[in-house]
Amino acid sequence: MKNKSVTALVSAFSRAYHAQHNQIKVFDDSLARQLLTKEEYEGIAGSMSQGIAFFQPEFVGTQEQALRRVVDYQLSPSPLGRAAFAEQALEVAVMHGARQYLIFAAGYDTFAYRQPEWATKLQIFEFDHPATADDKHRRVLALNPAKPSNLHYISLDFSEQDWERRLLDYHAFDPSVISFSSFLGITYYLSKDVFKHFLSTLTKLLPSGSSIVFDYPDEHTFTPYAEERTQKQVMLAARAGEPMQASYSYKELEHMLEDVNFLIYQHLTPDQITAQLFKAYNDSQPAHPITAFDNVNYCLAVKR
Structure with missing residues (x-):
């Protein structure tokens, strides 16, 4: 990946739009808008509103109504739902002793810059391809030059066979400490062998009781x-x-995780995601409901 991730930028846009336009939110990313320039935000907004004919050919309405429909229907469900699921699980993990948070494929994640009080005990590690990581750091630096003291950046390609060396060589990482890992929005783009190798490597790095959260496409996705x-x-x-x-x-998935010493602790289907994570928002916005993305499930797994 030589260029920054387009899908990561669009995900940041969807989180920013949701946070700006709703009082009750599925997930409140209060900093996402600040990571995008005015030109980028308006450019993505324009492209998405003009794409309403592709997403919903039957739609009739204004350009702003078209943008809201595209964001709520197509763009937001996955970035909002998986972020809410992950950060809820992270808080529980911290209550049970997790002291390191490994954010793989961090993209434009803003948790480290809006971390709640319960996160101050964590050492936070952000991992991503150099192109996306460098672009994100440039944007953050323009907003606030002061990096949180518990945040660490590591550029790496976890499709490489020995990516773990970059982590083990990093002075702040402690392989004996119970850790929580997030791997959001990325399983779709990896082969099964690469994903299993990643999980196998992770389980060798971390102690029992460590956990990982990720979203994944179900078996009907390409059918x-x-x-x-x-x-x-x-x-x-x-x-x-x-x-x-x-x-x-x-x-x-269950067999793959068991093979690398992980057990599924929590698993949500689209209907369950909508019922558990989107209910409060949907009750407050009956005219603009959000439903979990079709054919996408969420998983929280714990190392035995």
């Missing part, structure tokens, strides 16, 4: 049985130069 939103998302990712590569049934 005619996929929902319309999913089919269009697959098309968009390919057009952006970031084609999706793998999908999993629950049983397949």
Whole structure:
């Protein structure tokens, strides 16, 4: 990946739009808007509102109404839902002794800059490809030159066979400390072998009781049985130069995790995500409901 991630920028836009336009939120990323320039924000907004004919051909309304429909229907469900799921699980993990937070494929994640009081005990590590990581650091530096004292940046490509050396060589990382890892929005773009190797490497690095949270596409994602939103998302990712590569049934995922010494602790299907994470927002915005993305599940797994 030589260029910064397009999908990561669009995810940041969707979190920013949601935070700006709603009082009750699925997930409140209060800093996402500040990471985007005025030109970028307006450019993405314009592209998305003009794309309403692709997402919902039957739509009739203004450009602003079209943008809201595209954001709520297509863009926001995954970035908002998985972030809410991950940070809720992280808080519980900290209560049970986790002291390191490993954010893989961090993109434009802002947790380290808006961390609540309960996170101050954490050492936070952000990992990403150099192009995206460098771009994010440049944007953050323009906002606030003072980096949180418990935040550490590590540029790496975790599809490489020995990526763990970069982490083990980093002075602040302690492999004996219970850790919480997030791997959001990335399993789609990795082959099954690469994902399993990542999990296998992670379980060798961390002690028992450590956990990982991730989202993943189900076994129907690349089939005619996929929902319309999913089919269009697959098309968009390919057009952006970031084609999706793998999908999993629950049983397949369960066996893969067991093979590398992880057990599924919590698992949410789209209906469960909508009911558990989106209810308060949907109750407050009946005219603009958000439903969890079709064919995408969330998983929290713990090392035995």
